Amino acid sequence: MNSRSKRLQPAVDQAHQKTEDALAKLATQQQQLAKAEHQLGELERYRNEYAAAGEGAVSVSALLNRQQFVARIDQAIAQQAAEIDRQHRRLNQVRDHWKQAHARESALGSVVAQHQEHERRAEERHEQAEIDERMQHRRPR
Template sequence: MSKSRAARLLPVIEMAERAEREAALQLGHCQGLVRQAEVQLGDLERYRGDYQQQWISEGQRGVSGQWLMNYQRFLSQLETAIGQQRQSLEWHRRNMQQVREVWQQRYARLEGLRKLVKRYQDEARLAEDKREQKLLDELSQRLSAGDPLGR
């Protein structure tokens, strides 16, 4: 007897499940990178705030021209680093969105295949039920005709 349509789809479903799992893992990895980039940006922004607070404290006591130049140079470098980290965060977010779309496509494909297999199984069950009912009807007719063996 040949394999049922549902059984023939099992290898395809297994491949789709594997592809969906891999995409989900990739999405999780990307989400981790986004969180990491967000934390790094937050750290840099807090550091800038602390550094600016230091300016306020030091400025009240008076600072030298050299200190002020060093402060401004470092603050400029810090602003550059913050800008670069923002760009990095946006890149990670865009990448994560692309990976999410791939996962969504693979998940939808997998769910479609599962529904198809369920439909095939339901159709096979219905056909089997009809076949059994036909056999029972024939047996019932034989018994009512008085010949239990159908002769």
Template sequence: MSRDSKRFETIRRLAEKKEHDAAALLARVRRERDQARHRLQELEAFRREYLEGHGRVSASGSPARLREFQAFIDKLEQAIDTQRRLVEESEARHQQARQAWQERHTRTRAIGNAVEQKRNDERAREARQEQRQLDDRVLRRE
């Protein structure tokens, strides 16, 4: 392997490491996004359960209990709104991480193709050189 090939190989390994790091970040961001979505679903389900129970509370409850219930629902709505924003932010981070990984992946493939082309060129050059040497030997014998 020539010095140029070794240099290209070093660049390829560095690109692969950066792609691997980007893939790890993407996986972490995806988990965070999925957790945020799951938490939102839990909060929404919790709200549904409490709202379904609202009929029972209003039919049998005092005005003070009804106010407490409404205050709780209001806080739950605020938590849901906050979680929705967190989901949106995590979606944006996921999209950015995915794009960064795709760019790294494309770059790594391009560098890999360049390294392979360089190796092919070197092999072809070596083959031509060997053929010239063989031709020279044959001509000297004649």
């Protein structure tokens, strides 16, 4: 008969794989958030540069065109900020999933370790009993 620790090993392996998968998703989500934040920074930098370059507009139509363009950039900035908020929420969800997977893996690992320790002690008791039995049946010289 297989020991309990050996029977639980597939569950431990599966929990480990789920933790690794969740960790990979967490890393991907962190990269996506960083990319979105970088894009927002680029938009803001571009807006500031464009607005500063337009301070010397020569005609009313050029000034209006510049204002409309800056307004579109502001709209893109607002959309990117909303995307960052969405990415943050998603990151928190993915992080929570990883924490749960990691906790399950740790719990299963602890259970298996306890079973292995119990099995080791039982084996030691069995071996000691065999030694004691042999010593009782041994003939004195």
